[in-house]
Amino acid sequence: MTRTEADTILDDGEKLWLAGEKQQAREAFRRARLLYHEMGDAVGEAMALVQVGDLEAETGHRLAARESYVEARAIHARAGDQRQQAGVVVRLARLAQHDGDAAEAEGFYKAAYELYDSASDYSGLGHVSRRLGHMERDANRHDKALDLYRKALAYFRRGGDTLGEAHTLRSLAAIARGLGQLDRARTDCENAVGLFREAGDILGEAKSLRFIAYVLADEGDKAGARKSMHQAAKLFARAGDTRAHDETEAEAKALG
Numbered sequence: 001m002t003r004t005e006a007d008t009i010l011d012d013g014e015k016l017w018l019a020g021e022k023q024q025a026r027e028a029f030r031r032a033r034l035l036y037h038e039m040g041d042a043v044g045e046a047m048a049l050v051q052v053g054d055l056e057a058e059t060g061h062r063l064a065a066r067e068s069y070v071e072a073r074a075i076h077a078r079a080g081d082q083r084q085q086a087g088v089v090v091r092l093a094r095l096a097q098h099d100g101d102a103a104e105a106e107g108f109y110k111a112a113y114e115l116y117d118s119a120s121d122y123s124g125l126g127h128v129s130r131r132l133g134h135m136e137r138d139a140n141r142h143d144k145a146l147d148l149y150r151k152a153l154a155y156f157r158r159g160g161d162t163l164g165e166a167h168t169l170r171s172l173a174a175i176a177r178g179l180g181q182l183d184r185a186r187t188d189c190e191n192a193v194g195l196f197r198e199a200g201d202i203l204g205e206a207k208s209l210r211f212i213a214y215v216l217a218d219e220g221d222k223a224g225a226r227k228s229m230h231q232a233a234k235l236f237a238r239a240g241d242t243r244a245h246d247e248t249e250a251e252a253k254a255l256g
Contacts, residue, residue: 006035006044010051017055026055046075050088062095069095086115086124093131106135122159126152130168142175149175163204166195170208177215186215206235210248217255226252 013028029051036044053068069088076085093108109132116124133148149172156164169192176185189212196204213228229252236245 004035004039004041004044006032006039006041006048009035010044010048013051022055022059026052029055042075042079043081046072046079046084046088049075050091053088053091057091057095057098062098066092066095082115082119083121083124086112086119086121086128089115090128090131097135102135102139106132109135122155123161123164126155126159126161126164126168129155130164130171133171137171137175142179146172146175162195162199163201166192166199166201166204166208169195170204170211173211173215177211177218182215182219186212186219189215202235202239203241206232206239206241206244206248209235210244210251213251222255226255229255 009028010032013025013032016022016025016028029048033045033048033052036042036048049068049072053065053072056062056065056068069091073085073088073092076082076088089108089112093105093112096102096105096108109128113125113128113132116128129148129152133145133152136142136145136148149168153165153168153172156162156168169188173185173188173192176182176188189208193205193208193212196202196208209228209232213225213232216222216225216228229248233245233248233252236242236248
């Protein structure tokens with residue numbers, strides 16, 4: 001496919017964003033959006049609008065982010081692209097959560113769920129189910145959270161989404177630990193470690209090993225906990241997360 005001027009400007013905007021030049025990135029995304037619109041490229045226009053929305057959301061301009069997402073959603077709806085529309089609706093749900101409107105967030109997540117379901121997107125269904133599980137967990141409705149996490153796990157496995165499965169296993173482990181089900185928590189998180197390792201996600205593996213250390217400490221296995229902490233710290237260092245490395249080493253030392 002021949003690249004257009006709009007494609008180049010959109011790429012430049014992403015580079016500017018990564019370089020910390022957010023105002024220039026914002027201007028590039030908006031310029032790309034106008035060019036896509038003039039070309040009649042609805043897909044490109046929606047893509048640029050999502051980029052604008054993501055940047056506005058990151059910089060705390062949630063009203064501007066919402067406006068961009070709503071425009072992008074309308075374009076995808078006109079095109080009948082349920083998967084892309086669902087991705088935008090998930091972003092609207094996150095904005096509602098940041099604004100403290102749990103009811104609106106839940107409504108958006110459920111709308112996204114229906115869109116992903118229509119598109120037979122199992123990974124999308126898994127992500128929405130997990131996010132709804134987080135909402136139930138945060139409201140201390142652990143039974144509902146567990147049901148949603150298990151539902152998410154099934155979707156991720158059906159869709160072959162290894163990272164989604166790994167993150168969900170860690171969420172299940174956290175609930176199990178809170179309920180005092182330490183064997184279950186350790187098993188779920190050990191399985192998560194294997195999946196993160198398989199996917200090459202060093203940070204995910206490190207966080208899971210750190211969590212396993214907490215479970216081992218709960219079980220009274222301080223030696224095992226220290227070993228897991230040190231393993232996690234090494235991975236945090238490899239991933240460049242010096243803060244997490246230092247915190248984990250301090251926790252290992254505190255175990256005696």
